[in-house]
Amino acid sequence: MAYFLKKIAQIVPVLLIISFVVFVFVNVSGDPVVLMLPENASNEEIQAMQKAMGLDKPVIVQYGIFLLNVIQGEFGQSFIYKQQALPIVLERLPATFELMTAAIIVSIIISIPLGVLSAIKKNSPVDLFISGSSVLGKAMPNFWLGLMLVLLFSVYFQMFPVSGRGSLAHLILPAITTGTAMAAEITRMLRSKMLDVLHQDYMRTARSKGLNHFSVIYRHGLRNSLLPVITLIAINISTLVGGALVTEVVFAWPGIGQLVISAVHARDMAVVQACMFVIAILVIGANLIADLLYRVVDPRITYK
Structure with a gap:
C-alpha cells in the first residue's frame, strides 16, 4: 500500500508540469479574446473582455488563477459549445x-x-x-x-x-x-x-x-x-x-x-x-x- 501511495504522490508534480506546459502553449497560441469577440469589436470591448478573463494581470498571477481553476475542474468555457469545457x-x-x-x-x-x-x-x-x-x-x-x-x-x-x-x-x-x-x-x-x-x-x-x-x-x-x-x-x-x-x-x-x-x-x-x-x-x-x-x-x- 505504501508503494502505491508513493506512486500516487508522484503524480502531483507530473500534473503540475503538465499544467504549466498547457498554460504556456495556450498563451503563445494567441489572444483568445480576439477569437471570442466579433472582428469589428472596439479596443474598449477587447480590453473589457481581457479584464473580465484576468488576461490583464501579470503572467505568474494568470498561471496561479489557471492552476486554482484546474484543481476545481474548471478549464474555462468553450466559445464554440457555449458551456464548460470539461x-x-x-x-x-x-x-x-x-x-x-x-x-x-x-x-x-x-x-x-x-x-x-x-x-x-x-x-x-x-x-x-x-x-x-x-x-x-x-x-x-x-x-x-x-x-x-x-x-x-x-x-x-x-x-x-x-x-x-x-x-x-x-x-x-x-x-x-x-x-x-x-x-x-x-x-x-x-x-x-x-x-x-x-x-x-x-x-x-x-x-x-x-x-x-x-x-x-x-x-x-x-x-x-x-x-x-x-x-x-x-x-x-x-x-x-x-x-x-x-x-x-x-x-x-x-x-x-x-x-x-x-x-x-x-x-x-x-x-x-x-x-x-x-x-x-x-x-x-x-x-x-x-x-x-x-x-x-x-x-x-x-x-x-
Missing part, C-alpha cells in the same frame, strides 16, 4: 476509452500467438514472414491503414460500416487500425523474450517432467515473458492515444481525438486544455495499472 471532454471519454481498450485487445490477440510462434520457429520461413510483417505493421501510418481498410472492407466487400459508432461492427476497423502498430511492436518484443526463456533451466525441467508442449510453452514460457510486454503496453499508451486521434478522424469516431482536432482548428483553447489533462491522466493511470499487473503475472515481485 463536461464536453468527459462526454467523449467513453468512446475513446472503448476504442483504446479494443485496440489493446486486438494487439494482444494478434501479437501473442505470432510472437510465440516466431520464437518457436526461429529462422524458419514462418519466423521470417512474421518478423517482416511486424516491421511492415510498425511502419504503416495509421491514416493510410485506416483508409485502406475502409476501401477494402467497407466499400468493396461492404462487411463493416464506413464510419460512426454504435455497434460492434463499427468498432472492428478502428480497433485494428489503432492496434496494428502496437501489435507489431509486442510481437517483436515477445519473440526476443521467448527466445531467452526457451533455453532457461526451468523450461528444461518442465519438459523432463513430461508436461505437454503446449503447457510448457504457454504456462511456463509465456508467463515469464509477459513482464516486458506489460511494460511496453504501458509505455505505448501515449502512442496509442496519438494513434486514436488520427483513427477517430478517419472513421468519424466521436471521441476525444476528433474533439481535440476540431478544437485546435477552431482554437477553442478551453477544450484543448481539458483534453490534454484528461489524456495525461489516462496515460498516468495506465502506467499505474501496469504496476499492479506485474504482481498478478509474477507473484514473486514485491513492492517497496
Whole structure:
C-alpha cells in the first residue's frame, strides 16, 4: 500500500508540469479574446473582455488563477459549445476509452500467438514472414491503414460500416487500425523474450517432467515473458492515444481525438486544455495499472 501511495504522490508534480506546459502553449497560441469577440469589436470591448478573463494581470498571477481553476475542474468555457469545457471532454471519454481498450485487445490477440510462434520457429520461413510483417505493421501510418481498410472492407466487400459508432461492427476497423502498430511492436518484443526463456533451466525441467508442449510453452514460457510486454503496453499508451486521434478522424469516431482536432482548428483553447489533462491522466493511470499487473503475472515481485 505504501508503494502505491508513493506512486500516487508522484503524480502531483507530473500534473503540475503538465499544467504549466498547457498554460504556456495556450498563451503563445494567441489572444483568445480576439477569437471570442466579433472582428469589428472596439479596443474598449477587447480590453473589457481581457479584464473580465484576468488576461490583464501579470503572467505568474494568470498561471496561479489557471492552476486554482484546474484543481476545481474548471478549464474555462468553450466559445464554440457555449458551456464548460470539461463536461464536453468527459462526454467523449467513453468512446475513446472503448476504442483504446479494443485496440489493446486486438494487439494482444494478434501479437501473442505470432510472437510465440516466431520464437518457436526461429529462422524458419514462418519466423521470417512474421518478423517482416511486424516491421511492415510498425511502419504503416495509421491514416493510410485506416483508409485502406475502409476501401477494402467497407466499400468493396461492404462487411463493416464506413464510419460512426454504435455497434460492434463499427468498432472492428478502428480497433485494428489503432492496434496494428502496437501489435507489431509486442510481437517483436515477445519473440526476443521467448527466445531467452526457451533455453532457461526451468523450461528444461518442465519438459523432463513430461508436461505437454503446449503447457510448457504457454504456462511456463509465456508467463515469464509477459513482464516486458506489460511494460511496453504501458509505455505505448501515449502512442496509442496519438494513434486514436488520427483513427477517430478517419472513421468519424466521436471521441476525444476528433474533439481535440476540431478544437485546435477552431482554437477553442478551453477544450484543448481539458483534453490534454484528461489524456495525461489516462496515460498516468495506465502506467499505474501496469504496476499492479506485474504482481498478478509474477507473484514473486514485491513492492517497496
